[in-house]
Amino acid sequence: PNAENKLQALLGKRYIDSDWRPALKAVMDAEGDVEMALNALDALMQAASRRTGLKICIPARSQQAAQL
Numbered sequence: 001p002n003a004e005n006k007l008q009a010l011l012g013k014r015y016i017d018s019d020w021r022p023a024l025k026a027v028m029d030a031e032g033d034v035e036m037a038l039n040a041l042d043a044l045m046q047a048a049s050r051r052t053g054l055k056i057c058i059p060a061r062s063q064q065a066a067q068l
Helices: 002-014 017-030 034-049 063-067
Strands: none
Touching: 002 017, 017 034
């Protein structure tokens, strides 16, 4: 629940539980096994990258960022 709350706080209205549920479940099911968790997340990442209709939004640079 703590991870879900932090994601909700970070993403706000963009947080959709059904989108995050598989990743959260994979990490929780690994029960402290970092390698197992990373393998599960990698499999989810591969599946997501093959989904049709996947959109990646890159925000425009702000004036301040351009000046750095």
